[in-house]
Amino acid sequence: MYSEKVMDHFTNPRNVGVMDDADGIGEEGNPVCGDAMKIFIKVKDDVITDIKFQTFGCASAIAVSSMVTEVAKGMTIDEAMKVTKQSLADALDGLPPQKMHCSNLGADALHKAIKDYRNKQGK
Amino acid sequence: MKKIYMDHMAVNPLHPEVLDAMLPYLKENYGNPMSLYEYGIKAREAVENARALTADLINAQAKEIIFTASGAESNNFALKGIAFALQNKGKHIIVSKVEHHSILNSARFLEKQGFAVTYLPVDNDGLVNPEAVKKAITDETILISIIHASPEIGTIQPIAEIGRIAKEHKIMFHTDGVASVGNIPVDVQSLNVDLMTFTAHQFYGPKGAAALYVKQGTRIVPLIYGGIQEGGRRAGTENVPAIVGMGKAAEITRKDLQKRIDHITPLRDEIISSALKLDKVILTGHAEKRLPGHASFVVEYIEGEAMLMMLAIKGIFSASGSACSSKALKSSPVLISIGIPVHLAQGSVVFSIGEGTTQEDINFFKETFPAVISRLREISPYSEGWENTEDSTCTVKK
Amino acid sequence: MLLAEAHKLDNTQPKFLNEPIETDATTDIIYMMCPMHLLTLEEEVAEIETGQTLSILTDYDGALEDIPEWCAKTGNEFLGVYEEDDHYNFYIKKIKES
Numbered sequence: 218m219y220s221e222k223v224m225d226h227f228t229n230p231r232n233v234g235v236m237d238d239a240d241g242i243g244e245e246g247n248p249v250c251g252d253a254m255k256i257f258i259k260v261k262d263d264v265i266t267d268i269k270f271q272t273f274g275c276a277s278a279i280a281v282s283s284m285v286t287e288v289a290k291g292m293t294i295d296e297a298m299k300v301t302k303q304s305l306a307d308a309l310d311g312l313p314p315q316k317m318h319c320s321n322l323g324a325d326a327l328h329k330a331i332k333d334y335r336n337k338q339g340k
Numbered sequence: 341m342k343k344i345y346m347d348h349m350a351v352n353p354l355h356p357e358v359l360d361a362m363l364p365y366l367k368e369n370y371g372n373p374m375s376l377y378e379y380g381i382k383a384r385e386a387v388e389n390a391r392a393l394t395a396d397l398i399n400a401q402a403k404e405i406i407f408t409a410s411g412a413e414s415n416n417f418a419l420k421g422i423a424f425a426l427q428n429k430g431k432h433i434i435v436s437k438v439e440h441h442s443i444l445n446s447a448r449f450l451e452k453q454g455f456a457v458t459y460l461p462v463d464n465d466g467l468v469n470p471e472a473v474k475k476a477i478t479d480e481t482i483l484i485s486i487i488h489a490s491p492e493i494g495t496i497q498p499i500a501e502i503g504r505i506a507k508e509h510k511i512m513f514h515t516d517g518v519a520s521v522g523n524i525p526v527d528v529q530s531l532n533v534d535l536m537t538f539t540a541h542q543f544y545g546p547k548g549a550a551a552l553y554v555k556q557g558t559r560i561v562p563l564i565y566g567g568i569q570e571g572g573r574r575a576g577t578e579n580v581p582a583i584v585g586m587g588k589a590a591e592i593t594r595k596d597l598q599k600r601i602d603h604i605t606p607l608r609d610e611i612i613s614s615a616l617k618l619d620k621v622i623l624t625g626h627a628e629k630r631l632p633g634h635a636s637f638v639v640e641y642i643e644g645e646a647m648l649m650m651l652a653i654k655g656i657f658s659a660s661g662s663a664c665s666s667k668a669l670k671s672s673p674v675l676i677s678i679g680i681p682v683h684l685a686q687g688s689v690v691f692s693i694g695e696g697t698t699q700e701d702i703n704f705f706k707e708t709f710p711a712v713i714s715r716l717r718e719i720s721p722y723s724e725g726w727e728n729t730e731d732s733t734c735t736v737k738k
Numbered sequence: 739m740l741l742a743e744a745h746k747l748d749n750t751q752p753k754f755l756n757e758p759i760e761t762d763a764t765t766d767i768i769y770m771m772c773p774m775h776l777l778t779l780e781e782e783v784a785e786i787e788t789g790q791t792l793s794i795l796t797d798y799d800g801a802l803e804d805i806p807e808w809c810a811k812t813g814n815e816f817l818g819v820y821e822e823d824d825h826y827n828f829y830i831k832k833i834k835e836s
Binding site: 425428557559560561562565568571572573 | 766767768769770771773774777824
């Protein structure tokens with residue numbers, strides 16, 4: 218059902234945790250839907266220097282969360298705004314079709330974190 | 341790696357003696373039971389022998405057993421067959437909200453055909469109140485169908501009592517015994533049932549072999565017309581190997597049932613007591629009136645599919661009623677019916693053990709389950725508690 | 739019941755009774771299709787003693803021809819048929835072991 222990459226990111230998720238001094242926080246989904254995600258970013262000179270996540274959800278939701286942190290780390294915030302659901306799914310060698318939307322919250326949460334950062338910067 | 345099967349509610353492994361009994365009917369005894377020569381006669385005898393053994397398991401007569409291909413078929417047959425047979429008497433049916441989909445969807449189908457259906461609620465333990473059944477009965481009621489035991493929460497319903505009420509009111513009573521027959525003693529006489537669904541793979545028989553018990557003298561409209569198989573009530577060439585397997589499995593189960601119950605009950609109790617020691621783990625279903633090998637929980641702050649995937653990586657195979665673990669991505673209606681909020685229902689997990697489960701397996705489970713929960717809670721944003729989630733509405737999936 | 743009406747006009751029609759008969763044994767095969775009426779008839783007649791009577795309840799129209807014919811062929815007595823709202827009651831007396 219899941220690709221090896223999904224299983225790898227599910228069993229060894231990268232960048233799990235909270236960040237007390239985050240520059241931006243993004244939340245997407247809620248547990249009533251089955252999946253919810255929180256993402257924390259640290260930004261320096263418009264580059265995402267550190268990123269952490271927490272996720273409530275199925276194996277693919279956790280894998281997508283892990284993947285988005287791995288992809289976004291080191292990107293400029295403009296580049297990170299271009300990360301899409303599809304690109305994350307592709308990076309994981311695909312997701313089962315019924316999981317494509319509900320558990321694929323990574324891009325939306327990342328974009329929300331960046332908007333939060335921009336709001337805080339007054340930009 | 342260890343592989344510990346804790347999903348007996350999905351299917352049981354095939355008993356080796358059952359396989360041995362089936363093999364000749366997949367090989368040299370391949371005859372059609374309808375054929376009049378030697379091969380056919382052997383096959384016919386095997387089917388009728390299996391029918392007698394299957395009947396013995398539930399204290400019925402052989403002629404009261406109709407073989408089908410699945411529990412779902414038997415449930416469809418019972419509901420539609422009785423509804424159509426009795427529609428001139430009335431058009432009202434009573435079921436519970438914790439039935440299997442094969443009952444609920446058959447009921448919905450019958451609603452479209454002009455029948456009225458009452459869906460009875462259950463209490464927080466998942467029990468149907470017999471008084472509520474009595475109150476739901478009208479002059480139009482022709483059939484009551486209540487599940488005997490829930491595969492999702494393990495709760496065993498007061499079937500004998502509901503059966504007595506049905507009998508008093510001269511209403512047909514069906515029970516879905518898929519999760520009960522083979523797991524607890526079941527006697528159709530003392531349960532006061534007119535029809536009962538059960539399936540071989542719940543008692544170490546093959547898949548594709550199930551039955552509907554139909555009390556002698558009960559009128560039922562067949563789902564499948566054709567030849568004279570199963571007394572004309574279920575046409576189609578008999579699945580001889582599967583039926584032989586069901587008969588053999590019934591014979592062994594009748595002999596071994598108490599031994600199996602004595603083996604799995606303390607192991608099941610150990611699963612429950614160890615799990616309930618963990619923070620924010622809740623037992624679902626009735627604490628005592630439950631299937632002997634059945635332990636079901638909701639684990640707060642984490643999601644069931646992730647839980648069962650991670651347990652599977654560690655070698656423990658289990659089930660979940662969470663939305664994400666179902667292909668339809670909908671939470672189990674059974675969990676919602678017993679009052680579990682949607683966000684908690686996401687953390688559902690079911691362990692069902694069997695005669696092959698060992699103390700060593702349970703020891704491994706007791707180490708692994710808490711570790712899996714901790715790991716997923718480390719990842720979860722809710723480990724400190726649910727933040728205003730009760731009122732949240734789901735926007736993501738729309 | 740067009741077929742039943744047709745049979746009433748026919749000289750070889752089965753004997754329609756004005757009221758039901760009490761019998762020693764009854765078998766209900768309503769909703770069962772052909773040839774269950776004949777198979778059941780054969781089985782049930784074998785079950786009863788010579789001289790005893792049997793009712794077969796069926797909604798299968800073909801039985802109007804088949805059951806009297808079967809009785810004639812096997813040497814058992816066809817006592818008649820009584821028509822209920824939604825089915826027939828056929829009455830047979832066992833004359834001899836077949």
